[in-house]
Amino acid sequence: MTSKSLITTITLIAGIILLSIVPFFIAPHEADFGGADGKAEEAITEIQPAYSPWASPFLKPPSKEIESLLFSLQASLGTGVIAYYLGYNRGKKVARQ
Amino acid sequence: MQRNTYQYFVRIGLLFLALLLGYNIYPVKAMHIMEGFLPPLWSLFWFLVAIPFWFIGLRQIKQLTPHTKPLLAMAGAFTFVLSALKLPSVTGSCSHPTGTGLGAILFGPFVMSVLGTIVLLFQALLLAHGGLTTLGANAVSMAIVGPLTAFFIWKTLRRRMPESIVVFLAASLADLLTYLATSVQLALAFPDPLGGFVASLMKFGLIFAITQIPLALSEGFLTVLIYKALQTNAAEELRTLGLKGI
Numbered sequence: 001m002t003s004k005s006l007i008t009t010i011t012l013i014a015g016i017i018l019l020s021i022v023p024f025f026i027a028p029h030e031a032d033f034g035g036a037d038g039k040a041e042e043a044i045t046e047i048q049p050a051y052s053p054w055a056s057p058f059l060k061p062p063s064k065e066i067e068s069l070l071f072s073l074q075a076s077l078g079t080g081v082i083a084y085y086l087g088y089n090r091g092k093k094v095a096r097q
Numbered sequence: 098m099q100r101n102t103y104q105y106f107v108r109i110g111l112l113f114l115a116l117l118l119g120y121n122i123y124p125v126k127a128m129h130i131m132e133g134f135l136p137p138l139w140s141l142f143w144f145l146v147a148i149p150f151w152f153i154g155l156r157q158i159k160q161l162t163p164h165t166k167p168l169l170a171m172a173g174a175f176t177f178v179l180s181a182l183k184l185p186s187v188t189g190s191c192s193h194p195t196g197t198g199l200g201a202i203l204f205g206p207f208v209m210s211v212l213g214t215i216v217l218l219f220q221a222l223l224l225a226h227g228g229l230t231t232l233g234a235n236a237v238s239m240a241i242v243g244p245l246t247a248f249f250i251w252k253t254l255r256r257r258m259p260e261s262i263v264v265f266l267a268a269s270l271a272d273l274l275t276y277l278a279t280s281v282q283l284a285l286a287f288p289d290p291l292g293g294f295v296a297s298l299m300k301f302g303l304i305f306a307i308t309q310i311p312l313a314l315s316e317g318f319l320t321v322l323i324y325k326a327l328q329t330n331a332a333e334e335l336r337t338l339g340l341k342g343i
Contacts, residue, residue, distance in 0.1 A: 008325070015314070016315045019314055019315045033191050048287055054133050077174075081177075086171075
């Protein structure tokens with residue numbers, strides 16, 4: 001890796017970290033950093049009070065912990081594939097040289 | 098990367114910041130459309146829109162050379178990872194990036210529509226995130242509108258600007274437009290009784306799109322990182338796909 005490209009890489013990573021930290025300082029005080037259950041649902045009920053969902057989720061993770069387990073499984077499986085691919089190609093390149 | 102490149106990034110950053118400050122910031126929760134939250138006719142309609150893309154995408158995947166198939170797996174994995182990352186946003190709630198920009202640049206919007214739908218299906222089946230009845234609609238926003246955006250930006254700008262800037266723009270705007278598309282879908286299904294479609298669009302747009310702006314930036318940076326890694330390690334595969342390696 002050339003030094004220029006290294007600097008770019010570090011800058012990009014720093015940018016991503018910064019973007020994930022800044023929200024905690026500038027978000028409104030009542031912020032709860034919630035996720036899954038949506039404000040969109042509330043908005044729908046506001047617009048059409050009579051609307052009720054006509055289907056429910058196929059499987060609902062029994063708890064927050066199980067949900068986060070599945071999400072981390074999803075992320076780690078994906079990361080595994082990416083790391084394998086990059087590592088495999090890198091090894092191939094080195095072997096060729 | 099040249100100095101120019103940095104200036105571009107700084108300018109784009111400032112533009113996004115200006116956009117952000119212009120809006121009322123309040124806490125929202127932003128994700129895909131929940132199970133059962135689109136009326137049956139709209140669910141059906143979005144499935145009908147998505148089906149041709151899946152059809153063409155599957156055919157294109159079959160035609161890929163064995164040489165580039167591992168890269169396809171990698172593009173799918175990238176979406177898989179990114180849509181599992183719920184990141185905090187300035188509005189005080191969390192949402193996740195889409196990761197569809199990379200695959201759209203590499204393989205085009207049709208192939209990406211298949212990969213994106215697989216991820217949505219996984220989350221709908223196991224995580225109660227999104228839903229089966231809303232799969233068509235969520236596929237249109239995340240796996241079709243996003244990739245189409247990335248693909249067109251890539252095609253139009255790639256010879257006019259530094260490549261990493263174009264990758265950044267393609268990925269972050271794909272992310273942003275995904276959530277705009279979600280807002281449009283919800284506004285179409287739930288027009289405001291007084292203000293109609295436009296009033297609803299403003300409402301859902303505030304919920305979905307604003308939260309997404311900082312995440313779109315993160316997604317842009319992440320995609321540039323992985324694209325750079327591909328240029329160094331998979332230059333040959335990129336060339337096979339008609340892209341410039343190093």
